[in-house]
Amino acid sequence: MTTLLVLIVLTLAVIAIARVVRILELTSQLSGESEELVTPADNKIHGGLSLVFLFIGLVFIGYTTIRYAHFMLPTPASSQGVEIENLMNVNYVLIFVVFFITQILLFYFAYKYQYNKNRRADYIPENHKLEVIWTIIPTIVLGGMIVYGLTVWNRITAPAPDSAQKIEIYGQQFKWTARYAGSDNILGSANFMKINSSNSLGIDSLDHHSYDDILTNELHLKVNQPTVLYIRSQDVIHSVFLPHFRVQMNAVPGMTTQFFFTPTKTTAEMRKITKNPTFDYILLCNKICGAAHYTMKMKVVVDEAPQYAEWMGKQKTFYETNVMGATPKAVAAN
Numbered sequence: 001m002t003t004l005l006v007l008i009v010l011t012l013a014v015i016a017i018a019r020v021v022r023i024l025e026l027t028s029q030l031s032g033e034s035e036e037l038v039t040p041a042d043n044k045i046h047g048g049l050s051l052v053f054l055f056i057g058l059v060f061i062g063y064t065t066i067r068y069a070h071f072m073l074p075t076p077a078s079s080q081g082v083e084i085e086n087l088m089n090v091n092y093v094l095i096f097v098v099f100f101i102t103q104i105l106l107f108y109f110a111y112k113y114q115y116n117k118n119r120r121a122d123y124i125p126e127n128h129k130l131e132v133i134w135t136i137i138p139t140i141v142l143g144g145m146i147v148y149g150l151t152v153w154n155r156i157t158a159p160a161p162d163s164a165q166k167i168e169i170y171g172q173q174f175k176w177t178a179r180y181a182g183s184d185n186i187l188g189s190a191n192f193m194k195i196n197s198s199n200s201l202g203i204d205s206l207d208h209h210s211y212d213d214i215l216t217n218e219l220h221l222k223v224n225q226p227t228v229l230y231i232r233s234q235d236v237i238h239s240v241f242l243p244h245f246r247v248q249m250n251a252v253p254g255m256t257t258q259f260f261f262t263p264t265k266t267t268a269e270m271r272k273i274t275k276n277p278t279f280d281y282i283l284l285c286n287k288i289c290g291a292a293h294y295t296m297k298m299k300v301v302v303d304e305a306p307q308y309a310e311w312m313g314k315q316k317t318f319y320e321t322n323v324m325g326a327t328p329k330a331v332a333a334n
């Protein structure tokens with residue numbers, strides 16, 4: 001309600017200002033002055049205002065950057081994340097340098113070169129040296145950024161080693177399920193034809209690799225263990241987003257996408273780093289996938305090996321929950 005009132009007041013203020021300007025125009029017409037006439041005093045005021053605007057803008061940028069810095073992600077929690085973070089930082093530095101140089105020059109020039117009837121502008125139809133400089137510098141800088149970015153991308157999307165832990169992340173409207181490959185480290189095959197109310201992932205119960213698979217609603221990762229996520233979707237495009245690990249990959253129906261990374265900081269370590277005793281890693285859906293998209297998240301825990309083994313020991317396998325559990329019913333049905 002307050003927002004609406006503020007908007008109404010602002011709209012009325014704009015209309016009022018427009019009317020006042022119109023009245024001023026009409027009075028100047030009546031008094032015989034030309035409305036386009038710009039006096040040297042006007043030029044001075046506008047030139048000065050450019051400097052004031054530049055100063056206010058710079059102070060505002062500095063203030064908001066410091067004031068809202070805590071909304072930035074904490075230090076990356078995976079080895080791949082460190083590379084992405086460095087790439088981002090190099091980009092930020094370049095963008096900030098170019099931003100400050102161009103904005104300062106823009107407003108300073110508006111002040112310095114305000115109209116002066118005694119000054120004539122130089123006529124420079126072409127200047128090869130200048131054109132070569134402003135072509136070559138951006139070419140080198142942007143070319144360097146592309147090469148650097150592609151190198152990082154190739155490294156972080158390199159194939160996972162065989163020893164990497166395999167976990168499936170399955171998205172559906174509106175939840176995530178994690179499936180661990182179990183002691184054989186091979187995920188059992190799955191097929192959408194096998195999806196039913198007790199098997200939403202469509203896991204093939206005839207494939208013996210699926211017997212030791214473990215389905216969970218929480219993603220536990222072992223610290224310093226290379227981990228590869230195989231990502232599937234049941235219905236629409238979702239996106240697996242693990243901001244603290246700087247990981248993101250789409251979940252696309254009909255295909256399996258993947259992302260390989262190594263978590264390097266346990267949840268306990270990250271709680272110390274963020275000075276937040278209730279901090280938890282999170283896996284979010286980062287594609288607007290429907291009405292309850294915002295609820296589509298899963299808690300992520302990075303454990304030391306013993307805690308990880310303890311948690312894993314408490315989980316039930318697909319064989320225990322679906323195959324063994326389903327057999328008596330199947331027999332009874334026959």
Ligand SMILES: [Cu+2]
Nearest residue numbers: 238285289296
């Ligand atoms: Cu989603």
